[in-house]
Amino acid sequence: MDSMKKRKDGFQGERSIVLPPKVVEMEMQDPLASSLYVTDIGYYPAAQYHYRDRTKPIAQHVLIYCVSGSGWYRIGKKDSPAAKTYEVKANEFCILPAGKPHAYGSSDSEPWTIYWLHFQGEHAAIYAQGAQNPQVVLPNLQSRIGHRNSIFEEIFTTLHRDSGLHALRFVSSLLHYYLASMRYLQQYRQAEVPKPKTTDEEAIVEATVHFLKENIGQRLSLSDMAAYAGYSVSHFSAIFRRKTGKSPIIFFNRLKIEYACNMLETTDIQVNQLCYKVGIDDPYYFSRLFSRHVGCSPGTYRKKLRQEKPDSLI
Numbered sequence: 001m002d003s004m005k006k007r008k009d010g011f012q013g014e015r016s017i018v019l020p021p022k023v024v025e026m027e028m029q030d031p032l033a034s035s036l037y038v039t040d041i042g043y044y045p046a047a048q049y050h051y052r053d054r055t056k057p058i059a060q061h062v063l064i065y066c067v068s069g070s071g072w073y074r075i076g077k078k079d080s081p082a083a084k085t086y087e088v089k090a091n092e093f094c095i096l097p098a099g100k101p102h103a104y105g106s107s108d109s110e111p112w113t114i115y116w117l118h119f120q121g122e123h124a125a126i127y128a129q130g131a132q133n134p135q136v137v138l139p140n141l142q143s144r145i146g147h148r149n150s151i152f153e154e155i156f157t158t159l160h161r162d163s164g165l166h167a168l169r170f171v172s173s174l175l176h177y178y179l180a181s182m183r184y185l186q187q188y189r190q191a192e193v194p195k196p197k198t199t200d201e202e203a204i205v206e207a208t209v210h211f212l213k214e215n216i217g218q219r220l221s222l223s224d225m226a227a228y229a230g231y232s233v234s235h236f237s238a239i240f241r242r243k244t245g246k247s248p249i250i251f252f253n254r255l256k257i258e259y260a261c262n263m264l265e266t267t268d269i270q271v272n273q274l275c276y277k278v279g280i281d282d283p284y285y286f287s288r289l290f291s292r293h294v295g296c297s298p299g300t301y302r303k304k305l306r307q308e309k310p311d312s313l314i
Contacts, residue, residue, distance in 0.1 A: 011044050011046070011048070011050065012272070012276075013046075013275065013281075014043065014045065014047070014273070015042055015043045016040070016041065016042030016043070016044075017040065017041050017042065017156065017159050017160060018039075018040045019159065019163070020163075023168070024037075026163075026165060026168060027039075027121075027168050027172070030165060030168065030169065032169050032172060033121075033165075033169050034122055035121050035122050035176075036120075036122070036123050036124055036172055036175050036176055036179075037120065037121050037168065037171070038118070038119050038159065038171060038175055039060050039118045039119065039120065040060070040117065041116070041117040041118070041156055041159065042115075042116055042117070043113075043116075043156070043277075044112075044113065044114050044116070045113045045281075046069065046111045046112075046113055046276070046281060047106045047112060047113065047114065048106060048108065048111035049105075049106065049111075050071070050105060050111070050112070050114075051103075051104070051105035052104055052105070053103040054102055055077060055101050056101070057098070057099045057100050057101055058098065058099075058118070059098055059099070060098055060119060060124075061095050061098045061118070061119055061124055061127075061128040062095065062096040062117075062118055063093060063094075063115075063116060063117050063118075063179070064088065064093060064094055064095075064096070064104065064114050065092075065093040065114060065115040065116065065137075065182070066088050066089060066090055066093065066112045066113070067090060067113050067114070067115065067218075068090045068112065068113040068217070068218060069106065069107060069111050069112035069113055070087065070088065070089045070106075070110050070112055071088050071104060071105055071106045071114070072085060072087050072088065072104065072105060073085070073086055073088060073094060073096060073103065073104035073105075074103045075096060075100055075101075075102050076101060077101045078103070080101075086133065086134055087134070088112075088134045089134070091137050091138045091139065092134040092135060092136055092137065093131070093134070093135050094132065094133070094134050094135065095128045096132070097132060098120060098124070098125075098128070117155075117175075119179075121172075127179040135182065137185060139211060139214040139215060140189075141207055142190065142192065143189060143210075143214055144181070144188065144192060145214040145215075146214055146216060147181075148178065148181045148182070148188075151178045151181065153263070153266070153267055154174055155174050155178065157267045157268060158170055159171060160268055201243060202243060204229050204231075204236075204239055204240075205239065205240055205243040205244060207228075207229070208229050208240065208248070209255075212225070212248075212251070212252050212255055213255060216255060216256060216259050216277075216278060216279070217279045218279050219279045219280075220252065222236075222237065222248055222249060225248050225252075236248070253289060253293070254293060256278040256280070257278075257289065257290055259277075259278055260274055260277075260278055260286075260290060260298065261294065261301065263277060264298060264302045264305065265305055271283060271286075271298045271299060274286070274298065286298075
């Protein structure tokens with residue numbers, strides 16, 4: 001386990017919402033939202049020295065979904081014989097049970113990037129049951145990681161914009177879906193309509209594109225892509241360029257920019273936060289890459305959207 005050094009000044013690119021007590025009270029008293037509701041939610045990219053030790057139990061279950069890097073968590077007080085410590089790695093999640101002391105922290109050498117939320121409600125324990133151990137959600141041909149992350153963004157954006165009863169009920173419904181996408185992974189993955197069969201080369205490229213979309217927030221090398229496809233770098237690059245007209249790296253960067261454009265249009269995320277969502281930890285480099293593909297900076301792109309779509313969600 002890495003050293004427990006707590007960072008107090010936040011993490012570059014972090015996003016979080018803590019619902020006020022009055023809003024949580026609304027959720028608790030509503031017949032629909034009380035089934036399952038959020039009290040805190042956030043996204044921490046490359047959260048070095050992230051550390052929390054709750055010696056006093058809280059009423060909420062805590063979901064930690066690690067998408068890169070690694071970390072650890074402990075359930076129970078540090079000196080208790082019953083306490084147990086776990087490691088959590090990329091593409092794994094855990095749910096720390098309500099009512100028990102716990103601690104968690106990011107690896108010093110490979111800081112984790114995590115989606116996290118605190119939730120409770122009449123049905124919360126059903127989703128938390130059995131998820132105390134790390135649960136694996138690796139990308140594969142049927143995975144829908146990008147779709148799951150979009151559900152998270154809908155929850156976050158809705159809470160950021162509105163705390164009325166209708167918004168809270170909508171978020172409650174989304175939260176059921178979000179947690180179900182993890183706890184009932186096989187059913188979630190099988191729910192997508194299968195695509196028609198293609199030629200071998202088309203299948204290779206299609207599988208690789210899916211892999212790239214599922215890892216939009218990662219930094220993948222050409223070797224990583226070729227290894228996933230099961231070919232040498234040169235053979236893979238030739239197939240990919242023949243079928244798409246672009247090199248794999250350029251294609252991946254284009255996917256990142258398309259994703260960024262969608263985020264700029266549908267969420268309130270700041271540019272210095274958005275770069276981390278596409279696996280780029282330098283906002284200036286991200287802006288240059290965005291401008292190269294789109295023809296303007298991310299800020300200008302969002303400004304144009306607001307002028308062209310004054311009634312949009314932005």
